[in-house]
Structure formats: C-alpha cells, structure tokens
Amino acid sequence: MHAEDIIEEFPVVTVETNALEAARTLAEHRLPGIVVTDSSGKPYAILPASQVVRFIVPSYVQDDPSLAGVLNESMADRAADKLGDKKVRDVLPEHLTDVPPANADDTIIEVAAIMARFRSPLIAVMKEGKLLGVITASRLLAAALRH
Amino acid sequence: MHAEDIIEEFPVVTVETNALEAARTLAEHRLPGIVVTDSSGKPYAILPASQVVRFIVPSYVQDDPSLAGVLNESMADRAADKLGDKKVRDVLPEHLTDVPPANADDTIIEVAAIMARFRSPLIAVMKEGKLLGVITASRLLAAALRH
Numbered sequence A, B: 001m002h003a004e005d006i007i008e009e010f011p012v013v014t015v016e017t018n019a020l021e022a023a024r025t026l027a028e029h030r031l032p033g034i035v036v037t038d039s040s041g042k043p044y045a046i047l048p049a050s051q052v053v054r055f056i057v058p059s060y061v062q063d064d065p066s067l068a069g070v071l072n073e074s075m076a077d078r079a080a081d082k083l084g085d086k087k088v089r090d091v092l093p094e095h096l097t098d099v100p101p102a103n104a105d106d107t108i109i110e111v112a113a114i115m116a117r118f119r120s121p122l123i124a125v126m127k128e129g130k131l132l133g134v135i136t137a138s139r140l141l142a143a144a145l146r147h
Helices: A019-028 A049-056 A059-063 A065-070 A075-083 A108-118 A137-145 B019-028 B049-056 B059-063 B065-070 B075-083 B108-118 B137-145
Strands: A033-037 A043-048 A101-103 A122-127 A130-136 B033-037 B043-048 B101-103 B122-127 B130-136
Touching: A019 A033, A019 A049, A019 A075, A019 B137, A033 A122, A033 A130, A043 A049, A043 A122, A049 A075, A049 B108, A049 B137, A059 A065, A059 B108, A065 B108, A075 B108, A075 B137, A101 A108, A108 A122, A108 A137, A108 B049, A108 B059, A108 B065, A108 B075, A130 A137, A137 B019, A137 B049, A137 B075, B019 B033, B019 B049, B019 B075, B033 B122, B033 B130, B043 B049, B043 B122, B049 B075, B059 B065, B101 B108, B108 B122, B108 B137, B130 B137
Parallel strands: A101 A122, B101 B122
Antiparallel strands: A033 A043, A122 A130, B033 B043, B122 B130
C-alpha cells in the first residue's frame, strides 16, 4: 500500500479562494484544517478551522465569552460579513505551519516515519511537484491497523 | 442552539484504556485526537493520533524514513506489539494539552468565543462535572454557517 492509496480527497483551496467558501469546505468535510496551495499548486500553509472561528467571533467576546449574549446577529450573518469579502490569504495565521511532504509512491511506513518525525497530524502527498491530497494521522492509523 | 446539541459522540477513553484499543477508536472514528479522562470522568489530556503513530514507528526509521524498507513486519503487527500491552497513560505526550471546557447549556457563540480565545481546535463539553462530549472547530463552523 502506498501514500496515494489512502489520501483524503478535498476541494482545492488556494490563497486566492474566498474565505467564506473555505469555511464552508472545512465545515462540510469536517476537516480540522485545510492545506492551502499557492497558485502553482504547491502547499503553502494550513488554514486551521479554529483560526476561521477566531475571525467570526469579535475580540471583545473572545476576551469575555459571557458577552456573547450582546451579539444581536446570527453566527451565519457574522460569518458572511467577516469572511465573505476576504480571501484565504487574509485569514491565514500569522505563523504559518509547514505541512511535511511525502511522495505518492512512498509506502505507508515511510509516510508514518515522516509523520512521526515531524510530529505532524497531516502529510501533504505530492506527485510531480503538485499537491495530490493529504494523509491524516487517523487515516494512517486506520490503514496501519487493517492487516 | 446550545453546546450539547452539537457535541461529537465518541467512546470513553480513560488513562486506563488499552493503548491499542484507543488507537482503533482514533482510526475508526477518523479523529485527529481523543480526549482522555481520568477515572472520575474529568478530561485529563488529549491523545493526538500523530502521537500514536510515533509509538508504532521505531526511532531509527523516524530519523531516516528511507530505512522503512528494512522493517520486515507489518504495521499491524508492530502496532499490536508496541501498543497491545500498554495503557493510554503510557503513550500520552510528555507535554499534556489542556482542553478548554464549556458547559452543556452554553450557546454556540459562547463555545466559539472559548475556542477562539484559547486557539483550541477542540472544546470539552461538561455537564455536572463530567465530560459529555467534545466540539471540534469544524463542527462549530458547520453549526454556525447553517442559518
């Protein structure tokens, strides 16, 4: 079994993608984060779902969650308002997280070794210089425990 | 909508649970990590799936993934061998990650505020001092974008 056999499929999100659309992708696929590529298809950064949540909640409510009650608009309205006119590049964390790469034809054990070495929950699987998909730690465990 | 309406259900994993069983739970539910409780049902730590991967891969292969080919046993055999006689407490990371708590009757916006404030991808939802379940950032986004 090789890396390309167990990749997670997900829609391409680039730094130019609309931030609200990226939030919907995270929500629909229940992803803890998404690999963002640059315009050439190379992995550029991870956009964690928790970072998107930060953008929707006003900072005075983050400082004092008991103030949440004073928000008189819905979360969906806030999300549309805060994310709708932004691009993914505008909502990325200040400190970008690298995604360690593996090759499509690496074995499962090689992918596990890369994941373990970099203590990363996510590996970017590359083929001919482009992002083919990602492998999460739980997906890798599922493949590893199968036999 | 309140915290208890959108919690993720998952099997209880305590520090006493068998580590291989915990690995299977992570794999089957495709969880990036699992909240581990102490014997009283209080959240104690997070066991990330990537940490379990570290336990399966020998350190000399982590140092040089190209050595993966010399392993002449399957990942499943290694996993059974390395995890089967251990408890979850034996495979937890050295530095434990706190899981910020919310109450079962907190609103979605309050949960979002706690998540944003602690930059946490996971919130522990408590009821009467016990862990009821967790809310992930992507689950929260899904609830927030629905209306």
